[in-house]
Amino acid sequence: MANDDLLLRMRGVEIDGWSDERWHDIIKGVDLSLKHGEVLGLIGESGAGKSTLGLAAMGYARPGTRIKGGEIVFDGQDLRKLSERQKQRLRGSRIAYVAQSAAAAFNPAHTLLDQTTEVAVRRGQLGRKEAEAYARELYAAMDLPNPDRIGDRFPHQVSGGQLQRAMTAMAMASKPDLIIFDEPTTALDVTTQVNVLAAMRKAIEQFGTAAIYITHDLAVVAQMADRIKVLRYGEEVEEADTHTMLTAPKETYTRSLWAVRSLEKPGETSDDKILQIRNVTAAYGKVPVLKNVSIAVPRGKTVALVGESGSGKSTTARVVTGLLPPSRGEVLFDGEPLPPTLAGRSREQLRRIQMIYQMADTAMNPRQTVGEIIGRPVAFYHGASRSEVRARVAELLDLIELDESFSDRFPGELSGGQKQRICIARALAPNPDLIICDEVTSALDQIVQEGILKLLLRLQKELGVSYIFITHDIATVQAIADEVVVMYQGSVVEQGRKEEIFSPPHPDYTELLLSSVPKMEPGWLSQAIAERRQLTP
Template sequence: MNTDTPLLTMRGVRIDGFADERWTPIVKGVDLTLHRGQVLGLIGESGAGKSTLGLAAMGFARPGCRISGGEILFDGIDLMRASEAEKQALRGVRIAYVAQSAAAAFNPAHTLLEQTIEAPVRHGLMSAAEAADYARTLYAAMDLPDPDTIGDRYPHQVSGGQLQRAMTAMAMCAKPDLIIFDEPTTALDVTTQVNVLAAMRKAIREFGTAAIYITHDLAVVAQMADRIKVLRYGEEVEEAPTETMLAAPKHPYTKSLWAVRAIRKPGETGPDKVLELNGITAAYGTIPVLRDISLAVPRGKTVALVGESGSGKSTTARVITGLLPPVAGEVRFEGAPLPPALRGRSRDQLRRIQMIYQSADTAMNPRHTVHEIIGRPVQFYLGKSGAEVTARVSQLLDMIELDDSFMDRLPGELSGGQKQRICIARALAAEPDVIICDEVTSALDQIVQEGILKLLMKLQRTLGLSYIFITHDIDTVRAIADEVVVMFQGEVVEQGLKEQIFAPPHPAYTELLLSSVPKMETGWLEDRIAAQARTASGG
């Protein structure tokens, strides 16, 4: 294997997008070189062209885009001149893609195993039995539960974090030469993320695979990448070995990326409790998922629910909103018990507790305009109509720092950060007292994250809102939370003021969460894995 010859060479690549009846440059003459066994990290804020460039490495452009110039060579194959059939023969076999949204990558009608082995079997690389054995090996490497049988499950029968790991196994099953990772650990809790990153690193090194790792998480790219390339507005800002980039970024923009994690916490407000959960036990069918959960949300404050995938965070939100009536216990709002089921609550009770979801893409109807999306709760909860609705939508757009030109836009015409702002405006339209934020920044790059968090904190100070902030991002918790509730396997492990929770000594699980947060230093992942091994062996 000749490692001196690049596996992938991209020279002067230009990619255009079609909008407003004309083609507009998205990627503007970017170069990229990648050798076997090397990992290149692509970072930059939303709209920088990271994913667009990553897809172009497969000779692919999204609908509405075109690769308009430059050269793309994969192992000597000219992807700019190759036929569609030739490119299709490479994709999924020699070049694999791991997307951010695992739910969209799987067919709900087929088992995980059927879909994992499809590429190597269809292309004649392995028999079905050989592929199935290898898939189970990958499931074990990805730390999936019951690796010998989890492949028999359907996508809806596993958690989001498990599905993300299964998607990574599916991409690796054909033993590709190049894997493009597009924000693959964004939705994972920190402890799961460590295991997935370690499995990815192991597989890349074992098979000499090259990888392009697209992310907005600087600590993650520090663990995964040998080199880092920074993009902005479709142009290269700078590129350097990872250690050099972390220690001494040259460009002012790169320095600004390194600095965006420092966010101020919201101002102090009243101490009274607006929402309480007392002894909540909940189950899906006969399977218990919450056990004797009690917590309180002070008025005007932020309570963060943290824990790994499957700990019960989102289930707690479903109980609060009435989507999952508890088996035992009660939810109290301003001292009075709330009906356990959604259908038993009054319109005013529904109005006062709103929710913002992780995926703005699936939370909005793609055929409704921004005016319709925000205006609907204005009509439903406040009884307004006609010009009153339009006036209120205009006010709400101003509150989320957008202007009236957005009213007639569809979700597909918005950036990720703009979509999440519209979802915030929709929640505000009901004039609530409590907003549940379920991983609302996890899919956004860090500069956009900072903008969303600052907006939420500004709204909290202005409107006196209370937030329940469900997240696996410990840095976000440090930045915005007043109180923290740590959950594990459906139970509360620890809760209290943020300063108390983050001050040692910690219960074992809290210590695991805090120690699993990736640091912006090379070698952290290896040190963390070694520490886990020592703990497991009793050393």
């Protein structure tokens, strides 16, 4: 690699973090290099140090962490020797960052165009008119609809996939040399993800921008990266060009990443239905969201709801839980009609239906201990004494494969996988008959996902609990579902046993979903985009 082509060189980078009143190693002497216009994929399980290393490429360390060793040289400048003001001048102009949550990256009070052009205008890189023209060019490159006018919208007026692409356009508006992409498509459904990935790659190639692409999705990195670096416990496992890494990884750990998701549950059915949704129509205000939806959940089985964002999956869950009363139709639970509103339901009806949310971070009170989080529903639904609550918490922790010492910890002291296990324990605490799992593995890496799915399958076998599993991940459906319901624009496209749904021929929309699942094959993305033009409803 010629030095004059080298944009970023990181050598012996060491980063540690403060916790338990001492410093702990996070990154342990990692090297990284990147050429102009090149894309490097950073992969590894939770806690590997991917995001920490990516942020260090900007000369930045999160609060509670520090860069304590090594060199970080960007285009000839040693970032560790620059003042904070000098580094801030580089960030947003020559080095940009695209986060996982687009919604959190935008100010809801300003238009997309104002926010896209802000940095370039304020730093004198472009005049206002020139910046706006360039922003529209970027919107077009990102395949956003009506690129000349979409910038006039506010963040809440566009879809999640459109907002993610707008965030990439915002990062590119100052014509940076380097963009750090930190899990930018994790929360997107598969059909939206394909469009976003294609737009990102097209823009990177068109504008010659180098990128570090951080992800736990191996199939995604296969479409985006020229080279892949694998991290584990803050250390490099191996690095190679994408084709070599996918076809002939050297290390056992890398091969184990490639092999996850081997579990697959055979789809089964049952005539005994714990839940029946009958001809339900529901709306937000005057906007119809569900249209004559009928779904049945067999007792002790798992029904997966799949479909892109806006298809009605989470709205169906809101109807079942009483958060959104239907305008027509009914929900039967164990053969009896459920009151349409949460307020109208008895404590016993509430106890029997529980929910696990996508973001474990925001689903738990950070000021409560794990024992308090799990123990509260035990006391509320069962009137248990303090000693009974403690005993039940210990029992539930054992059930989710965590020891009793976790009872005194706070959410901030847990890993992503541990937090989700605590949320599972909280949902199990009332002894429910049905648990609604809303994208519970989408924010987790493959290894942690596999552990959570195995746990849910074991709990179902031991406890006989039924699941509604909302997901956009077809691999997750293969792993956990007995039956599948495909939804599109508020309606059920098809439903049945998993084997039937995944066996051709498919309705056009189901075919589109299945064809949008990324494969660990370089070049798959271009082929998928070409094929989907014929399949889009």
